[in-house]
Amino acid sequence: SFRDVAKKYINAFEPNGKTNYEAAFKLAFKMADTSYKERYESGCQTVYVFLTDGVQTEGSSEYIAQLKDRKTRMASNRNEMFIIIGLGDDVGPNTDAEMNLKKMACATEGIFESVPDVASTSSYEAKYVTEAKIMTALGAFARYFQTSSALQKRETISFTEIYEGASFPM
Numbered sequence: 001s002f003r004d005v006a007k008k009y010i011n012a013f014e015p016n017g018k019t020n021y022e023a024a025f026k027l028a029f030k031m032a033d034t035s036y037k038e039r040y041e042s043g044c045q046t047v048y049v050f051l052t053d054g055v056q057t058e059g060s061s062e063y064i065a066q067l068k069d070r071k072t073r074m075a076s077n078r079n080e081m082f083i084i085i086g087l088g089d090d091v092g093p094n095t096d097a098e099m100n101l102k103k104m105a106c107a108t109e110g111i112f113e114s115v116p117d118v119a120s121t122s123s124y125e126a127k128y129v130t131e132a133k134i135m136t137a138l139g140a141f142a143r144y145f146q147t148s149s150a151l152q153k154r155e156t157i158s159f160t161e162i163y164e165g166a167s168f169p170m
Contacts, residue, residue: 019052021104022059022066029070036078045079050104053088055097064100068107082110085137089117113137 028048035041056063067082074080084105091097091114098114105112115137118130 017054017057019054019057020059021050021052021056021063024050025063025067025070032080045081047081047083049083049085051085051087052091052101053086054090055100064104064107067104071108080108082108084108084110084112086112086114087134088115092116 025048028050032041032046032048035046060066071080071082082105084101086092086098086101091101093114093116101114102112104110113136115130115133118127
């Protein structure tokens with residue numbers, strides 16, 4: 001039932017041409033900190049997945065410094081990972097937006113992936129290739145966890161469903 005609620009929430013979004021990286025991370029950190037405080041977490045690792053299709057147009061331009069600060073402050077007691085995904089040509093190769101997203105990934109020791117737009121007049125094959133690129137970008141999760149497990153010599157893998165926090169609405 002949570003997936004249905006999440007889909008309705010996402011489908012209700014109205015594009016307005018504004019992008020605020022800072023606000024997105026503040027909300028994500030608030031949710032994580034609430035989970036930590038309430039012990040509503042696995043105690044192992046927190047992964048932030050940041051998807052954007054645009055350049056930040058609102059909020060502080062110091063978001064990379066804020067992410068570095070977060071990573072440094074949390075390093076001693078929490079393992080937090082960042083996966084940054086740029087969707088569309090506005091954050092495509094050789095754009096300022098792509099460079100900023102790469103800096104964000106480097107600042108957090110995270111992973112960066114980029115997926116270009118598919119032209120509306122493109123063939124079925126081009127759309128399939130773009131869909132495959134999206135799946136590859138989202139597959140950064142799997143690659144990260146496989147590598148992390150191998151490096152830490154973990155022999156068991158656990159999976160979790162999306163869940164709603166006990167003390168914060170989603």
